[in-house]
Amino acid sequence: MKSNRSLLRFTSMYADIVDLREFYHSDLGRSAEQSIAEALASLWVRLPEERLVGLGYTVPFLDRFRANTERTFAFMPAGQGAVNWPMNALSSTALVFEEELPLPDASIDRVLMVHSLEFAESPRETLKELWRILAPGGRLVIVVPNRRGVWARMEHTPFGSGRPYSRSQLTHLLRETNFTPGAAAEALFFPPSKLRWAMRLGRRMEKVGRTLWPAFSGVIVVEAQKRLYQGLPVAVRASRRVFVPVLAPQGVPTTRDRGEPKA
Template sequence: MHKLRAWFATRAGQELAERESRLLSRRLAGLYARRVLQVGAYGGGRCPTVYGDARQWVLDDWPGGPIDLQAQSEVLPLASSSVDVVVLIHQLEFTDRPHQVIREAARVLAPEGHMLVMGFNPLSLWGLRRLMAPKGAQPPWGGRYLGPWRVADWMQLLGLTPRPHEGLALLPPVPDRLRRRQAPSRVVYGQSLGAGLRWLAGVNLVMGQKRVGGVAPPAARWHQRLELIPGGLTEAGARHARRDQWHDAG
């Protein structure tokens, strides 16, 4: 994942991160999202995504990075049902255990909570570019892309109800060395794609809601504390975690 973060630090990667963040912010604006866990950090800075008034924690296996929790996405150091939104930033394509990653995300998600999965689409020009890349190519071309239909199937198996996915980035990025300095980002990535083109989008956002009958209303269910599993954080992760975000204010 550190190589993907390096790509996000390039001009092309920064532009995609900005587009993804805008799409995430629009979708999160309509959700009950007091406690948001973002799994996977963008490259150069902490994270460009804005979640309004929600309290946000960024988790990544990034020693010394601009994150709140250092841990692997396959084993989240959080109690079950402890957050109401989980956002996976390109986590399924660059792991040998994608099933485990999405299973862990579903575990920490509270009843009626939402999971948002951002990923590269194999049936796209991005996917074609990946197939043409040599073996061992650097991210974003070295991953195992998963179609939105497969991610939605996995969500259903875990008790989540998928929503129609959304797409971004019809065209693959132009390498930094070949681009005009003043080229606008919309030429590369464009706006969110409509229903007719989203199946060909290079990047998909798949959403699902954890449906459980008889749950308590959100206001009665949540407290201003993130429930960590004792011993679940690495020493570095505990050092970089923000203490005031684990405890109730005041």
């Protein structure tokens, strides 16, 4: 009974799409994006004609990497909500259930997860589904809140919600689901403060933190590859979710009504 209560607590804590957008348009959010993007770039190996999927809220980072891809999709969980992306172009966004992605087997070269795994109802089932859609040797890049970090303890950022992980927990989970963990990086060593002086110190603290206290980063970034020599058991699974269109009541502002936040 205790584990069921724990599961319900975590699954009800999805970060809302409006809150995510507002965070990444704030000064603190832009500093966090820069820090995470640098960590991603340190282990992001270019793949020719890459097919890339972002799962969760990955829009700020997909904008940086999609220029070198054959195609890029932004998959956003139903519990979170979705926004149109990219702006001023045909939409590449889909609202999805993480355990049943609308893609054929072995069709994607790389998956990027941000604001995703920590909210997953069943992390193992989600990773098994990603294993299914990844091509042989495909890469999975995960960004999750660090259980030891300060950011996971502060609820005024999206990293303070959901289920944080330690490096060993994430490595164990990946191996359980037939991924081989590889390169890793850390980000968000500066405090999640909105004070200007704290953010000005951010870049200096990032450099020092990677050297002196990497175990206490705000997020952990891990790349893993699809393991081929051991298959996953296949079981017929009926969907546990049914998507029902819900219209916003009259008078409630939508994302389009709000307009794009000013930079």
